[in-house]
Amino acid sequence: MQDNRWLWLLEALHKLVTSVAVILTTLFGLLVLTFVIGRMVPADPVLAILGDTFDQAAYDRVYQDLGLDQPLYVQFLHYVQNILHLDFGQSNVTKNEVVDDLARVFPATLELAILAITIGTVLGVPLGIISAVRRGTWIDHLARIVGLMGHSTPIFWLGTMVILIFYAGLGWIPGGGRIDLYNDGLVEGPTGMLILDAMLAREWEVFWSALHHILAPALLLGYAAMAYLSRMSRSFMLEQLNQEYILTARAKGLAQPSIVWKHAFRNIRVQLLTVVTLAFCGLLDGAVLIETVFGWPGLGQYLTAALFYADMNAVLGAVLLIGLISILINLLSDVVYRFVDPRTR
Amino acid sequence: ATPQDQLVIATNMTTMRGVDPHEANQIESIEILANLYDRLVYFEPDNLAEPKPQLATSWEVAEDGKTFTFKIREGVTFHSGNPLTAKDVEWSLHRLVKLGLSPAIDLRQWGFNDQNVETLIRMTDQQTVVIETPEVWNKNLILASLASSGCSIVDRELALSKEQDNDMGRNFMQASDAGSGPFSLRSFRPNDVLMVDANKDYWNGAPAMRRVIMRHMPESSVQRLQLEAGDVDVATRLSSTDLAGFESNGTVNIQKVPGYGFYYIALNQKDDILSRPQVREAFRYLIDYEGLASTVMRYYGVMRQTIIPTGLPGVLDSAPYKLDVEKAKALLAEAGLPDGFTKTCYLPSGTPYFEFAQSLQANAAKAGIKLDLQVGDYLGKFRERSTDIYFARSGERLPDPHSILQSYASNSDNSDGAPLSGLLAWRSAWDVPQDMQQKVFAAARETDSTRRAEIYSSLNEEYLTCSPALVTSFERIDVKAVGKRVSGYTGHPTWVTRWDTVTKA
Amino acid sequence: MTMIHKNEGLRAWLLSDDFSSPRHARAHKAYVSWLRFSSNPLAFGGLLVVVLLILAASFAPIFATHDPLAQDFAKALQPPSLGNLFGTDELGRDVYSRLVYGARTTLYITILVTVIVGPIGFVVGAAAGYLGGWVDMVLMRITDIFLAFPSLVLALAFSAALGAGIENAVIAIALTIWPPVARLVRAETLTFRKADFVVAAELQGASTARILLRYIVPLCAPSVIIRLTLNMASIILTAAGLGFLGLGAQPPLPEWGAMAAQGRQYLLDAWWLTAVPGIAILVVSLAFNLLGDGLRDVLDPKHA
Amino acid sequence: MLDAPLLSVRNLTVAFPSLQHVLPAVRNVSFDIGREKVGIIGESGSGKSTTGRAIMRLHPAKTQITADRMEFQGRDLLALSERDMRAIRGHRISMILQDPKYSLNPVMSVGEQVAETAILHEKLSRRDARLRAMEMLEKVHIRDPERVMSLYPHEVSGGMGQRIMISMMLIAKPALIIADEPTSALDVSVRQQVLTILDELVTGNDMGLLFISHDLNLVRSFCDRVLIMYAGRVVEELRASELDQARHPYTQGLLEALPSLTEPKDRLAVLRRDPAWAQG
Amino acid sequence: MMIKVSGLNVTFGQGTKANHVVRGVDFGIGTGECFGLVGESGCGKSTILGAIAGRVKQWSGEIRINGEAVQQSRRELAQLRQQQIVFQDPFGSLHPRHTIGRVLSEPLEIHGISDRDVRIAKVLDQVGLPQRFRFRYPHQLSGGQRQRVAIARALILDPQILLLDEPTSALDVSIQAEILNLLKDLREERGLTYLLVSHDMAVVTHLCDRIAVMQKGKFVEVTTRAAMIKGDLSHPYTRLLRDGSLGYRPVSSTAAE
Ligand SMILES: Nc1ncnc2c1ncn2[C@@H]1O[C@H](COP(=O)(O)OP(=O)(O)OP(=O)(O)O)[C@@H](O)[C@H]1O
Numbered sequence A: 001m002q003d004n005r006w007l008w009l010l011e012a013l014h015k016l017v018t019s020v021a022v023i024l025t026t027l028f029g030l031l032v033l034t035f036v037i038g039r040m041v042p043a044d045p046v047l048a049i050l051g052d053t054f055d056q057a058a059y060d061r062v063y064q065d066l067g068l069d070q071p072l073y074v075q076f077l078h079y080v081q082n083i084l085h086l087d088f089g090q091s092n093v094t095k096n097e098v099v100d101d102l103a104r105v106f107p108a109t110l111e112l113a114i115l116a117i118t119i120g121t122v123l124g125v126p127l128g129i130i131s132a133v134r135r136g137t138w139i140d141h142l143a144r145i146v147g148l149m150g151h152s153t154p155i156f157w158l159g160t161m162v163i164l165i166f167y168a169g170l171g172w173i174p175g176g177g178r179i180d181l182y183n184d185g186l187v188e189g190p191t192g193m194l195i196l197d198a199m200l201a202r203e204w205e206v207f208w209s210a211l212h213h214i215l216a217p218a219l220l221l222g223y224a225a226m227a228y229l230s231r232m233s234r235s236f237m238l239e240q241l242n243q244e245y246i247l248t249a250r251a252k253g254l255a256q257p258s259i260v261w262k263h264a265f266r267n268i269r270v271q272l273l274t275v276v277t278l279a280f281c282g283l284l285d286g287a288v289l290i291e292t293v294f295g296w297p298g299l300g301q302y303l304t305a306a307l308f309y310a311d312m313n314a315v316l317g318a319v320l321l322i323g324l325i326s327i328l329i330n331l332l333s334d335v336v337y338r339f340v341d342p343r344t345r
Numbered sequence B: 001a002t003p004q005d006q007l008v009i010a011t012n013m014t015t016m017r018g019v020d021p022h023e024a025n026q027i028e029s030i031e032i033l034a035n036l037y038d039r040l041v042y043f044e045p046d047n048l049a050e051p052k053p054q055l056a057t058s059w060e061v062a063e064d065g066k067t068f069t070f071k072i073r074e075g076v077t078f079h080s081g082n083p084l085t086a087k088d089v090e091w092s093l094h095r096l097v098k099l100g101l102s103p104a105i106d107l108r109q110w111g112f113n114d115q116n117v118e119t120l121i122r123m124t125d126q127q128t129v130v131i132e133t134p135e136v137w138n139k140n141l142i143l144a145s146l147a148s149s150g151c152s153i154v155d156r157e158l159a160l161s162k163e164q165d166n167d168m169g170r171n172f173m174q175a176s177d178a179g180s181g182p183f184s185l186r187s188f189r190p191n192d193v194l195m196v197d198a199n200k201d202y203w204n205g206a207p208a209m210r211r212v213i214m215r216h217m218p219e220s221s222v223q224r225l226q227l228e229a230g231d232v233d234v235a236t237r238l239s240s241t242d243l244a245g246f247e248s249n250g251t252v253n254i255q256k257v258p259g260y261g262f263y264y265i266a267l268n269q270k271d272d273i274l275s276r277p278q279v280r281e282a283f284r285y286l287i288d289y290e291g292l293a294s295t296v297m298r299y300y301g302v303m304r305q306t307i308i309p310t311g312l313p314g315v316l317d318s319a320p321y322k323l324d325v326e327k328a329k330a331l332l333a334e335a336g337l338p339d340g341f342t343k344t345c346y347l348p349s350g351t352p353y354f355e356f357a358q359s360l361q362a363n364a365a366k367a368g369i370k371l372d373l374q375v376g377d378y379l380g381k382f383r384e385r386s387t388d389i390y391f392a393r394s395g396e397r398l399p400d401p402h403s404i405l406q407s408y409a410s411n412s413d414n415s416d417g418a419p420l421s422g423l424l425a426w427r428s429a430w431d432v433p434q435d436m437q438q439k440v441f442a443a444a445r446e447t448d449s450t451r452r453a454e455i456y457s458s459l460n461e462e463y464l465t466c467s468p469a470l471v472t473s474f475e476r477i478d479v480k481a482v483g484k485r486v487s488g489y490t491g492h493p494t495w496v497t498r499w500d501t502v503t504k505a
Numbered sequence C: 001m002t003m004i005h006k007n008e009g010l011r012a013w014l015l016s017d018d019f020s021s022p023r024h025a026r027a028h029k030a031y032v033s034w035l036r037f038s039s040n041p042l043a044f045g046g047l048l049v050v051v052l053l054i055l056a057a058s059f060a061p062i063f064a065t066h067d068p069l070a071q072d073f074a075k076a077l078q079p080p081s082l083g084n085l086f087g088t089d090e091l092g093r094d095v096y097s098r099l100v101y102g103a104r105t106t107l108y109i110t111i112l113v114t115v116i117v118g119p120i121g122f123v124v125g126a127a128a129g130y131l132g133g134w135v136d137m138v139l140m141r142i143t144d145i146f147l148a149f150p151s152l153v154l155a156l157a158f159s160a161a162l163g164a165g166i167e168n169a170v171i172a173i174a175l176t177i178w179p180p181v182a183r184l185v186r187a188e189t190l191t192f193r194k195a196d197f198v199v200a201a202e203l204q205g206a207s208t209a210r211i212l213l214r215y216i217v218p219l220c221a222p223s224v225i226i227r228l229t230l231n232m233a234s235i236i237l238t239a240a241g242l243g244f245l246g247l248g249a250q251p252p253l254p255e256w257g258a259m260a261a262q263g264r265q266y267l268l269d270a271w272w273l274t275a276v277p278g279i280a281i282l283v284v285s286l287a288f289n290l291l292g293d294g295l296r297d298v299l300d301p302k303h304a
Numbered sequence D: 001m002l003d004a005p006l007l008s009v010r011n012l013t014v015a016f017p018s019l020q021h022v023l024p025a026v027r028n029v030s031f032d033i034g035r036e037k038v039g040i041i042g043e044s045g046s047g048k049s050t051t052g053r054a055i056m057r058l059h060p061a062k063t064q065i066t067a068d069r070m071e072f073q074g075r076d077l078l079a080l081s082e083r084d085m086r087a088i089r090g091h092r093i094s095m096i097l098q099d100p101k102y103s104l105n106p107v108m109s110v111g112e113q114v115a116e117t118a119i120l121h122e123k124l125s126r127r128d129a130r131l132r133a134m135e136m137l138e139k140v141h142i143r144d145p146e147r148v149m150s151l152y153p154h155e156v157s158g159g160m161g162q163r164i165m166i167s168m169m170l171i172a173k174p175a176l177i178i179a180d181e182p183t184s185a186l187d188v189s190v191r192q193q194v195l196t197i198l199d200e201l202v203t204g205n206d207m208g209l210l211f212i213s214h215d216l217n218l219v220r221s222f223c224d225r226v227l228i229m230y231a232g233r234v235v236e237e238l239r240a241s242e243l244d245q246a247r248h249p250y251t252q253g254l255l256e257a258l259p260s261l262t263e264p265k266d267r268l269a270v271l272r273r274d275p276a277w278a279q280g
Numbered sequence E: 001m002m003i004k005v006s007g008l009n010v011t012f013g014q015g016t017k018a019n020h021v022v023r024g025v026d027f028g029i030g031t032g033e034c035f036g037l038v039g040e041s042g043c044g045k046s047t048i049l050g051a052i053a054g055r056v057k058q059w060s061g062e063i064r065i066n067g068e069a070v071q072q073s074r075r076e077l078a079q080l081r082q083q084q085i086v087f088q089d090p091f092g093s094l095h096p097r098h099t100i101g102r103v104l105s106e107p108l109e110i111h112g113i114s115d116r117d118v119r120i121a122k123v124l125d126q127v128g129l130p131q132r133f134r135f136r137y138p139h140q141l142s143g144g145q146r147q148r149v150a151i152a153r154a155l156i157l158d159p160q161i162l163l164l165d166e167p168t169s170a171l172d173v174s175i176q177a178e179i180l181n182l183l184k185d186l187r188e189e190r191g192l193t194y195l196l197v198s199h200d201m202a203v204v205t206h207l208c209d210r211i212a213v214m215q216k217g218k219f220v221e222v223t224t225r226a227a228m229i230k231g232d233l234s235h236p237y238t239r240l241l242r243d244g245s246l247g248y249r250p251v252s253s254t255a256a257e
């Protein structure tokens, strides 16, 4: 017995060590990848820093400051070191530390993405499940059409059309940005997510204004997520409904809703979690485009602006942040997975 | 609609790089700096010939033509509450030169440098500053430089209190205000919004606008819709079609602000093909001046094939070139290139560059020249002299032909390592004809205005006939659409537009 | 009469599953698949659009009514009319003709990416799945790293690093799209690598290459083909996204995403500049999705 | 063997419509079950499971089930609403499936799954249901029910899983149990234990059992009566003890094809199928 | 001795997860003999078979085939050809996209044997399948027919040994009889040596001369056909298995768990 306990502990430790090792290698790979991308850029980082006027001496000084005269691996070590110190360098567009910029723009994207994934999940998962249960009926076809359209529509275009119709044409939605001008700056912090902050500060007018602004982009992003999620939950559900244990549940006398929600749904929860995670990461993609369309001052707009002006520090910072978030979310879903699914405990 | 005591300006903030007057030199930054800070003198947008006092109440130029003595206004305080003295003036101008960033050209071009600035610019007492130029220059050039955003006077005490690693407060001033102007910075979120509040204690009286908001709105259509809806007061980045829409329905006022610059095509003279005079000339026949003028360039430029813009001495209205593909072909054949060639053309993104370049590309193709367009930020590459062809526009800090000519038609050292990277001629590796260069500097030193105008006029003609490496086609204008409720908002040709004159109905 | 008879005979021969030769077996399989596919109207519609796209791309000069590059400032921003079916753009070019030629760009990117990604995905996935051990470890770590990024963001970063242009866009998209394919192939390989028929071949002395090529690849092929077809839809969207941000095909090449993006400048006065290429992207990407779904029904009935 | 049978089936036909044609998987099957153990044997695909499921109406909605009569304790099963049918399933008629590995919900604890039936049909509270479940687990000779209740299906062995399945299906004391190859996934030694438990419970509670299997030896020794199915039809019905005297050539063929431990044969007889059997 | 196994041990995994599956097994099979292995699920029957076939590589001890010791890791083509394996599941043992002809010509191609058509025709005859089945796909065949194809694939290389892993357990009784008869005939015609694994006592007894009973990786008893029929067995576990396969007999219902 005693022996067993030790073995168990060892095993748990081993599992922990391996999963930490996996994450670390993935993170390391992330750094290598961004470093390589950074080196591939044709733009001269020295010039980017020096700006319009420069002379050779200043050039050489900055060249050395940046460590560009060092061998590649030393440069990489520097890169890693800097990142570990949360130093992503300075953006030469905004002239701020990239970290500060990211801290400023990220909450806006997070707010958008969270709302969108909530919309996508709340609508998409039930839709997928219902269409699996009612396979072949009109609702199934509807779900299929919704899903396919969501998979096929260029979101930046849809956004543009929404603005054309609902802003320019009907005037139902605001033309862009996070908030009406007069409400801007009334609440600041602590989360940077305006809706939340406004709620915390009980500034209801700000709250409504922020909600009004976020609705269209969040719905669009949420639609893309919903398309994906409904498709996935439909196929997961179909797979479960063909399982033997469903027959058992029916033989017990359970009604269809109990079978679906109590038995089958429990079995797809974990898979759903994984695809919601994936959808969330996919949302960041959509956010890059939709933020440009809706003038949403978030990570996506920051990234595209940085791309336009070859502001590589900012680009890499943003890309690294997105990669990091994806890894963290995946990790989180992994942990929850282990927690929720008895088979992996 | 916007409140009556607030002005909302829609703009594109993407290129805005901070609000340090000694560092920033983009059009949007400069408009903000013009309002956060004061300078010694200023020029009204409609009278660029006569400097007006701002922080300097009076000034005089000594006999030698080199020594300028400024009396500093009394009782002015910075937004921080610190009093503004000659010490601040002295330190600010030193800072500009010592930091040596883009705006430093305002003083450096007259011969100021790290070594001499401390002795040449000095306070003599609390209210007096003496500026001694290293050489004799036309005094209007010096005063015009002092009126540009680079020579803004900053709050020395505040800047030094925020100093890190001897940066003269550079880090702090990236995103903070240390000025004495009519407005003070309230908040600044890059690529989102910038807000300034009225400085109630401004020496010239509190401005009518309680607050001014600059909003990042890169989409022309969005700017247009917001302006129509009255949600913004001024739109600065409208496309030609949107402006045409406004112009035809007359719902807003359209200001065409002349900019002292040109749309230019820089042909790299290090390139064997592009350095042939016939090839350079051929490009002048490949621009569809008329087509562009009536469509794409309608609100972005005024056709001009020389290098002195409207309103400056020496301006020349002659425009001998027209789109003529056959002529271009003949020139190419003459240059030994009957089958044309392929080159890459680099250009910034956005309107009107993209449309202009595509038009050029199509015409060039007809003449056998294949142009690959590369859209993006290639200024660095241009500065390294490694672009084949670079298409962009220039703008100038000085309302004077000199700065333009210096850039377009002077290049005293065409070697790769020469410290002339600010000059367009150097960037295109163009060995400007010696007599032209000499004329440029002679004109700058000339103190007599009529004589200066004559020199400029002859330079202009020479430029037209020498098949230059920098092909000019349109003189830059910046268009601002201003809501009918707004009055007193006047775009400034050197971008230092002030908001303290604005009132709203 | 005889003709009909002959046809009937052919049909019967095709439908019969009592095969007389390997050719018969193959013909039967193809015919039955076709029957199943063509009974799905949506998938059939998808195929039709794809065929149309290919035709438009190959015979663009015939379909187009104008030179897609010919500019005419006098005719800039004309609304749709008989002369210009979808109007003209800011340089007076015919939008319809640009759309037709744009099909070339779209098809070029889609096919090139697929041609790059398919083999890479196959090699990496099959090697990882079949060889297992540290090979699997290393390859899967690498794919994980690529997968950690949302694909457009990664493609953006690569495009930014490589510079704008259609070839670079292809490389950037390919770099972001191979990992899921490799994953899929690996997963499929894993399900088959322990299958009895693979073990039987191994125990008879078949080489690794033989097993991979003759046993595993044909089994992965259907799901990979389906995946690649569905991928084509996302390639089109990603390419359009890149074009939208100015990183895709460069002018004067007509590219739908770039056309839509450029048209946004003129949204209020010339809606067709944005609407038309956007709809084209939507329709073609929808078609590939439908085609992929239809292929799934045919090639992979267990997942239908 | 009471007078009125529990279940009486006449001319049951089950067909699964597919795209091309409607194929009856079960054709004109008639039988009665009282409080006894009735076995169904037949080769794979002969319609054994289909028959069992048809009784509980567990087939997909579009399946066509017709019968002249299908009465359970006097109620016409085919005429019942889905709601009434649910009250019968698991309560009056239960079903035990072949492989506990697949037929238990993998993410619900054993206790929860067993108690669920009690909550559903006996309207017990959660706590009472738990106690009932524990009791029931004891009845199937699980020694530490408290612990087993908290386990998940993947944590129990096959034999235990099948006993859990039995307890779950018998907790509401149904009158009729349909067991579809309940032991064929189990090892020989465990199989005997599970069958013993099933036997005890069925006999002890006076239930009816329909036992589906393809193991002739097992059915012969376990059941009272045997139905032999071929291609969707019942070709013969016999007392289990009289299986050796089967008259139908199919049954005879099956018996002869079986290798025997006690009476070795040099060659096994090969079944020669007569198309007429399927017509009957 | 066609097959000689001594001190065979197989362990899967390492460290805390090590699973000692076969524990010191010795046996020999004479030429032309049929040797049976019975035991309950998971006791290691297939593993022993796998070690001999070369599928399982983590073994220690000694295995000799036809007098020749075999290596754990690599085997010569000629060695592989001597013994062929037939699997339990007729649905999983044929490549779903290969026609029967292809299935049968694959081993010939691997071993570089030429007259393929002739051999395929012959082996189809031997397992009693019509020639036109060559162009069919597995899904068009019944379970019994597929198992015949699997046997044909094993036979086409003219092996001396057939390793049979529950070759009939997925089949109906009537089909099982056909396959068992076929196996019996083939052995007589070709003088093949069989190693037959099954959990069905009756099947093993029907076909095999000697039978080893396994429990938890060990042989608990090696007995003969005659002894099995008579029930003349020494080990209680063997008796339990034999009784169990005779049909239902109530056991004292004290649970084992
Ligand atoms: N849901 C269904 N849809 C279509 N056909 C079905 C369905 N269920 C069963 N069948 C068909 O009905 C026939 C009888 O199947 P059934 O499962 O009752 O056989 P069985 O006697 O239980 O066989 P086994 O011993 O293999 O379990 C088979 O041909 C099967 O393919």
Ligand SMILES: Nc1ncnc2c1ncn2[C@@H]1O[C@H](COP(=O)(O)OP(=O)(O)OP(=O)(O)O)[C@@H](O)[C@H]1O
Binding pocket: E012, E013, E019, E021, E039, E040, E041, E042, E043, E044, E045, E046, E047, E048, E199
């Ligand atoms: N490749 C492998 N890796 C790890 N463990 C294995 C492997 N193959 C088999 N085992 C384990 O070895 C044990 C014996 O397996 P084996 O397949 O030999 O049993 P068996 O007697 O053939 O059983 P069955 O009758 O179920 O086929 C089992 O517990 C199994 O889980």
Ligand SMILES: [Mg+2]
Binding pocket: D048, D049, D050, D180
């Ligand atoms: Mg069955």
Ligand SMILES: [Mg+2]
Binding pocket: E045, E046, E047, E165
């Ligand atoms: Mg086995």
